[in-house]
Amino acid sequence: GSLLSTAKNATFSSYNFLTLSFLMASLLLKNGRVVTADSDSVCDILIEGETIVSIGRKLAADGAEVIDCTGKIIVPGGIDPHVHLDMPFMGTFSSDTHETGTRAALHGGTTTVIDFVLQKQGHSLREALTEWQGRATGTAVGDYSFHMAVTDFNPGTKEEIKDMVAEGITSFKTFMAYKGALMIDDAQMVGLMQEVKKHGALVTAHATNGDMIDTLIAQHRAQGKLTPLYHYLSQPEVTESEASGRFADIANYTGVNAYIVHLTCEGALNQVRRATERNQRVFVETCIQYLLLDASLYEDEANGAKYVMSPPLREKKDQETLWAGINQGLVQVVGTDHCPFMLAQKLVGKDDFSKIPNGHPAIEHRMELLFSEGVSKGRISLQKFVAVTSTNPARIFGMFPRKGTISIGADADLVVFDPEKKHTISAATHHMNVDYSAYEGWELTGKIDTVLLRGQVAVDGGQTKVGRGYGKFIRRGVTAF
Ligand code: URP
Ligand code: ZN
Ligand code: ZN
Ligand code: ZN
Numbered sequence: 001g002s003l004l005s006t007a008k009n010a011t012f013s014s015y016n017f018l019t020l021s022f023l024m025a026s027l028l029l030k031n032g033r034v035v036t037a038d039s040d041s042v043c044d045i046l047i048e049g050e051t052i053v054s055i056g057r058k059l060a061a062d063g064a065e066v067i068d069c070t071g072k073i074i075v076p077g078g079i080d081p082h083v084h085l086d087m088p089f090m091g092t093f094s095s096d097t098h099e100t101g102t103r104a105a106l107h108g109g110t111t112t113v114i115d116f117v118l119q120k121q122g123h124s125l126r127e128a129l130t131e132w133q134g135r136a137t138g139t140a141v142g143d144y145s146f147h148m149a150v151t152d153f154n155p156g157t158k159e160e161i162k163d164m165v166a167e168g169i170t171s172f173k174t175f176m177a178y179k180g181a182l183m184i185d186d187a188q189m190v191g192l193m194q195e196v197k198k199h200g201a202l203v204t205a206h207a208t209n210g211d212m213i214d215t216l217i218a219q220h221r222a223q224g225k226l227t228p229l230y231h232y233l234s235q236p237e238v239t240e241s242e243a244s245g246r247f248a249d250i251a252n253y254t255g256v257n258a259y260i261v262h263l264t265c266e267g268a269l270n271q272v273r274r275a276t277e278r279n280q281r282v283f284v285e286t287c288i289q290y291l292l293l294d295a296s297l298y299e300d301e302a303n304g305a306k307y308v309m310s311p312p313l314r315e316k317k318d319q320e321t322l323w324a325g326i327n328q329g330l331v332q333v334v335g336t337d338h339c340p341f342m343l344a345q346k347l348v349g350k351d352d353f354s355k356i357p358n359g360h361p362a363i364e365h366r367m368e369l370l371f372s373e374g375v376s377k378g379r380i381s382l383q384k385f386v387a388v389t390s391t392n393p394a395r396i397f398g399m400f401p402r403k404g405t406i407s408i409g410a411d412a413d414l415v416v417f418d419p420e421k422k423h424t425i426s427a428a429t430h431h432m433n434v435d436y437s438a439y440e441g442w443e444l445t446g447k448i449d450t451v452l453l454r455g456q457v458a459v460d461g462g463q464t465k466v467g468r469g470y471g472k473f474i475r476r477g478v479t480a481f
Contacts, residue, residue: 001110030059032069032416035382036076036405037260043447046076047412050435050454055408059452065342067450069416075386076405077111077413077453078367079393081147082285082335084262086113086135090357091348095340096433098135101363102142102471103464104431108364111453112403114393116173121152125160127168130429133473134285140471141464142453143413145397147204149173151181154189159163159355162197170398173261176243177210177310183417193254200478202283202396203251204259207243207268208235208311217354228304231353232295232312240311243269248275248282254278257479259283259396262337265309266321283396283481284300285333286322287437288311288366292373305346306436309337323379332392332481335368338363340434361434365425372444373416398477413454421447432466 034055046054046061057154085101087094098115105113112360117132120127125148136144148169150157152326161172174189175182182271184192196203216234219344220226225233246258248271251258263269263284289309299306307313311446325331349356366390374380380388388414392405404412422445427437451459458466 001407012444016179026061026064027232027412027452028059028064028066029069029074029414029416031246032072034074034406035384035386037387039437040382045232045406045414047452047455050411052406052408052410053414055184055406059096066414071323071418072352072449073118073382073407073417073419075415075417076108076390077403077415077451078109078389079112079403080105080110080335080338080366081114081116081333081393081397081398082287083115083336083363084339084359086340087116089339089359090355092345093343093356094359095342095345096143096338096361096363098140098471099349099468100431100433101338102140102144102380104364106142106451106453106458106466107431107448107463109367109417109448109451110142110363111413111451112145112399113363114145114147114151117146118149119151119157121181123152125150125157125164129164136460137473141168141466141468142471143474144471145169145399145405145476147171147173149182150192151174151175152182153186153192155440158191158195161201162199165199165201168477170476170478171204171259172288173206175206175210176247177208177213179214183210183270186246187324190250190254191248192209193251193256197254202257202259202448202479205247205262206324207240207247207260208264209239210240212242213239221352221354221419226352227301228308228353228356229270229298230370231308231356232298233350235310235312237265237314238265240265241271244268245274246273247270248280251282252280257283259285261285262287262290262311262320262335263331265314265318269321269325269330276330278326283333284325284331284465285335286325287337288362288369289333289336290358291319291322292369293438294319305349305356306438307360307392308346308353308358309360310358311338326380326384326388328380332388332396334366334388335393336366338434342435356454360438362438364430364432365439368448369442369443372426376419376445392481395481396479398479399474400480401420403474414452415448416450417446418449419446424448
């Protein structure tokens with residue numbers, strides 16, 4: 001409802017209430033099954049302006065617009081902490097902008113994303129941040145924040161860490177692969193960790209052994225082994241488990257908060273298990289594709305490029321490890337690593353897998369895929385679903401409790417799920433700016449009806465209700481997990 005219609009329907013009992021009603025539209029979600037990471041009850045949620053102001057049974061509010069949520073599940077807006085929007089990479093740009101990517105995210109119940117700013121080697125963090133702000137400010141539809149990828153740690157960079165933390169950029173991404181473009185060595189890693197530790201912030205890693213991968217790629221190319229299958233064979237499990245263990249070891253030495261992004265396999269998770277045996281905590285993110293897709297897709301030469309991402313898809317046994325890891329609390333986050341490229345962009349590598357831009361589109365379907373394949377199929381509980389899609393990323397990345405839960409005072413970022421409704425994923429109907437879906441034809445159980453972002457209906461019945469520029473930059477604090 002607009003401010004006007006809310007005001008018209010209201011029964012004004014006092015001047016104060018009148019003033020309040022004009023300033024803030026109120027919205028009442030009735031009789032939903034409200035699920036957080038640690039609660040589950042049928043109740044009402046009252047929203048004023050951008051914020052949840054009351055949660056309880058039989059709430060009434062004069063003049064509020066009412067949404068009947070009977071039979072629906074209400075969860076906190078999703079947080080996808082791993083997306084690459086409009087990112088220069090491997091000679092091209094990922095195909096979703098901050099506008100199209102955050103809009104697609106909203107359609108899938110993800111109200112906040114954390115995007116990666118990439119420092120250019122030889123240049124400052126500030127320059128990179130300014131460039132990314134230029135693309136996201138005034139264009140994002142959903143809320144967003146930034147990680148800072150440190151690709152060149154030097155005395156200048158060191159001085160900039162505290163400035164980034166002061167601006168609410170409290171996570172520093174490292175690449176242990178992509179040598180010559182993004183990779184840092186162990187000397188830079190230890191220096192960065194020591195500096196980040198001083199400010200209570202977090203270091204994250206793409207933990208794969210870049211030198212080993214580059215050697216295997218060169219060997220395969222020299223042997224004329226150029227199909228997408230060799231992308232997979234150039235990044236065997238050991239390249240990830242070795243780097244994951246090394247990252248955990250250096251983090252343990254420095255005492256910094258550490259987080260492994262897009263962990264895919266048993267060997268790497270076992271390195272995290274080993275770290276827990278010395279009482280170290282290493283946060284782990286996996287991504288939806290590693291739970292649901294496997295390496296057999298690379299055997300299809302014609303379509304394999306769609307699944308070229310790093311690390312590559314793994315085996316069924318790894319999927320089982322990751323589901324178990326979620327239930328064991330070793331894997332705290334399910335993100336996407338959304339990094340879409342059009343088929344024409346992927347085709348650049350049709351004769352050489354090493355030229356295929358790495359990445360896969362999933363920002364829109366993470367929540368519905370995990371709900372259907374995880375919750376509906378009994379692999380994880382609803383509480384776990386909320387924890388890994390929203391609450392844990394909010395806590396780890398310093399946005400809790402403003403984001404990541406349903407509580408009084410929190411941003412009214414809410415997802416209304418119809419748990420029984422079936423739907424089919426297709427590139428023909430998705431909102432991402434990419435001309436294929438990695439999940440084409442998948443029939444899912446559970447569909448998102450309505451999404452609220454900061455008290456506004458952002459998506460309803462498949463229609464976008466908020467426009468370009470509605471998304472706000474979210475300044476983050478440090479980890480509180
Ligand atoms: O293949 C991927 N993952 N592309 C995006 C960059 C990265 O490594 O996360
Ligand atoms: Zn410069
Ligand atoms: Zn990566
Ligand atoms: Zn990534």
